[in-house]
Amino acid sequence: MVLEREFFQRDPLTCARELIGCELFSGACAGTIVETEAYSAVGDEACHLFSRPSTRAFLAAHDPGAAYVYLNYGMYWLLNVLVKGGRGGADDGFVLIRAVQPLRGLELMRQRRGRTALPHLCSGPGKLTQALGITGADHGTNLCGGTMGFRPRLEHVEVETSLRIGISKAAHLPWRYLLKDSPFVSVAAGNTK
DNA sequence: TCTTAGATGTGA
């Protein structure tokens, strides 16, 4: 059972919140999502859609549920999911997967990440792609049916919101979502000056 | 526990 396209046919904020507690899998490795961020096509200068024509082309060319993977700071791949809520584009955007709690394939993850203590194995957007072996080769992949994707959460979760991390534009928007009290997040809620 | 510098590729 995987998350289907309908899941991603909602606005970015809803998708980002609902992904907390879901499983992200890629090959033999998987983790429970504990941190996400929403990026919106409208009113969000931090979203790539605001300033990048190539990202707008990506939005037009792909269905909701497509992987948007890009290289950041010249060395880290960041994984996003394309979401399309309709409403003429006002609810389009991306969800950045920022941290997962390792579930399966721990051995392989450690191998790919080097010597790293468990809570920090996937506690950041650049870390989890490295651990799960996600690269630019996965850009554009359909995440609804394949070797990489999401599974629904099994139980009720408590979600916390906070400021987004590492951005300068639209930094006041509380669009980061966290699994409450999880030790596997990148930065705890409220620790984001 | 905290702050800092440096590695590094790419879209615009």
Place this chain on the structure above:
DNA sequence: CACATCTAAGAT
């Protein structure tokens, strides 16, 4: 040239 980052190293 500004980045949706991370790590090692040094100061506190």
